Amino acid sequence: MDTNIPLSAQPRVVIVGCGFGGLKLAQALADAPVQVVVIDRNNYHNFQPLLYQVATGALEADSIAYPIRKIFTGQQNLFFRVADVQGVVPARNLLQTSIGEISYDYLVLATGSLTNFFGLESIERNARQIKSIPNALNLRSFLFENLEQALLTSNPAERQALLTIVVVGGGPTGVELSGSLAEMRRGVLPKDYPELDLQQMRIILVDEGAAVLKPMSTASQQDAQRYLEELGVELHFHTTIRSYEHKRAYFSATEYIETANLIWAAGVNGAAVPGLPDEALTRNKRLHVNRWNLVQGQTNIFAIGDVASMVTEAMPKGLPMLAPVAQQQASHLAANLQRLIHQQQPLNFTYRNKGVMAIVSRNQAVVDLPKQVHFKGFFGWLAWLFIHLILLVGFRNKAVALVDWAFAYFSSGQALRLIIQPLRPRGDDLGKRAAEVLAATPDYTAPPPAIQEPSLNSQEASCLAGD
Ligand SMILES: Cc1cc2nc3c(=O)[nH]c(=O)nc-3n(C[C@H](O)[C@H](O)[C@H](O)COP(=O)(O)OP(=O)(O)OC[C@H]3O[C@@H](n4cnc5c(N)ncnc54)[C@H](O)[C@@H]3O)c2cc1C
Structure with missing residues (x-):
């Protein structure tokens, strides 16, 4: 070649x-x-900050990606290779x-x-991540497929595991994803799944530290935490998930939570x-x-x-x-x-912090600007929308995102709840991967397998287990 x-x-x-x-x-x-x-x-530029919206069906994958060749059309001195x-x-x-x-x-x-899975092999193997467009599309299929599965099972423990989503990592990705999932539980899912008891559905955000959004101001952390709690997201601080096998997320040697949906956003x-x-x-x-x-x-x-x-x-x-x-x-x-x-001395770089923001749900975002300016709520949410719209590459992507967001705002619903890449076999042949996923389906009566690095105390354990 x-x-x-x-x-x-x-x-x-x-x-x-x-x-x-x-x-x-x-x-x-x-x-x-x-x-x-x-x-x-890849032959496309990926706008990663909006990946979680693809995963929750709020945005099309195409609206956060842009063909690289199209970006550089007319740039004579440039050659691009995939x-x-x-x-x-x-x-x-x-x-x-x-x-x-x-x-x-x-x-x-x-x-x-x-x-970064921090060397936790079982988590790397079995948890979902959200770092690329294929990851986000797979996560979307996976979440909706588990909801479909929850309708079909008559085993209460299995249904609870299918309806339990654990997000690990309280940074912007974990917060934005948990908020979006909780919003979906409130807005869209009751309409789509009237047969499911969504009171049973749990969204749990786990973090090793004492607060969400660690790099942001205390005011933003507290506001984001309150927004999440109002949406019914269960927050578990000082908690470390150490392994994930057979749909059991372990936080001590013998204590675990049964979840079919472990999403790793921890680093x-x-x-x-x-x-x-x-x-x-x-x-x-x-x-x-x-x-x-x-x-x-x-x-x-x-x-x-x-x-x-x-x-x-x-x-x-x-x-x-x-x-x-x-x-x-x-x-x-x-x-x-x-x-x-031109044989001149290079100049030192200085970072100009123009502010940081995170969105939790509609009308709820937190923004930290330089000089300790903090704002939140509807104006924070508007600022978040405006900035992300400006930063998206390409007029088409901006227009499609705006339409999707407007639709979601006025209809209280994500439009794109498609299972594009099913993970369970159906009548057609879905190949090796589907078989692997099925093989990992737990036996809900089996004893827990051995796990690595147990450590948490029982109070944290029972808290996470929802006792
Ligand atoms: C889910 C999520 C949410 C985020 N939210 C925010 C946010 O709200 N605000 C914010 O400021 N930042 C956010 N970030 C972080 C932000 O996306 C990154 O800081 C930013 O993308 C870094 O830009 P970069 O150019 O260094 O790398 P990237 O944008 O990651 O680009 C790296 C590129 O390198 C290519 N590549 C990598 N390795 C190879 C290889 N070996 N061969 C060929 N190609 C390769 C990849 O395909 C990719 O296109 C978020 C990140 C994620 C994952």
Whole structure:
């Protein structure tokens, strides 16, 4: 296979990843005297902050994704290839990819992050995650399929497990997902499933810490917590899920909650590309970078966004993994690369925090702005809608999202409750995966299997079990 990227007299900047950071950087280099090569394993840019809305049927997957080739139409100095980057060989300025080797003069890693299961193998194997569009579509199918299953079983324990959703991780993803599920339980499900007793349906949000939305202000944390409680989300703090086998989520050696729906939103690791020295990696697999985004120990390899760990005076643990950080670093690096090409000294990056927000449900969002300005409720929700609409790529996506949101607002219902990828076999052949899922269906009379790292006290245990 040949990558067929023409050689150029200009320096070649290879950007791995076309998420928030990679996209912005490639656009910012449109008029620079460089050849830009963008590589992504997908042929679309994914707007991750709205993945949970795809998972709960509020938005179409197509409205949060945008074809990369369409974004770069007319950008003469850019070549895009769909490929998986498997390694980097810094000594030879070479990338190893699924379509062959690609050389670079400057390499920018903008590969984002991956779900961190903290080495808990049973959770990685059996829980659902929400990091990509396929994940979100699968989760949607899975949730609705379990509701269909709940109608069919005559075993009360099995029905309760099918109607119990446990979300692990009280960050923005966990909060937004739990809020959206609780809203669905209140608005849409009674109409769709009049035969189900939805009083039985439990939405449980679990976190190891003492509050939701840890990086936000105390006021936002408390408001979000109140909104969730009003929606009937059960909050369990100081609680760690340690394993998940046979639809039992264990939080101590013998104590568990039966749930067919465990959603893991408890953390992420940097998606570093193999080939860089271990010293360049942080504990959660991000790359140490300096204030120019230069990877530690390298002279022409940069990292931006989630995969980069940049420590500043204000943020000694590294800048947060947020879309604005990736975008601002991209713009800054575009200018610095041009300085380097003109043999000028690069400039240090400074993060401008323009605010953070999280939505819980309709009319309920929390917003923290700089200078300790906090607002919430309807105006917070409007601000959230407005910002996300602006940030979505492409007019069509903005228009479709707006229509979907308006429909949901006025009808109290998510429109897209389709089971696209069923996990249980039907009359047709759904293959190996369906058989695996079926094989994992628990025997509700079986003794619990052995688990790892028991620790929680009995008070927390009985609290989670709903005693
Ligand atoms: C569910 C969810 C909700 C979020 N909500 C918010 C929010 O409300 N506000 C906020 O600011 N941030 C939010 N974030 C975080 C935000 O999405 C990230 O900070 C942002 O996407 C980081 O941008 P990035 O460019 O570093 O990486 P990404 O946007 O993740 O892009 C990485 C790209 O690299 C590609 N890639 C990775 N590895 C390879 C490889 N080996 N070969 C080829 N291609 C590769 C991927 O396909 C992807 O396109 C959320 C994240 C998630 C998952």
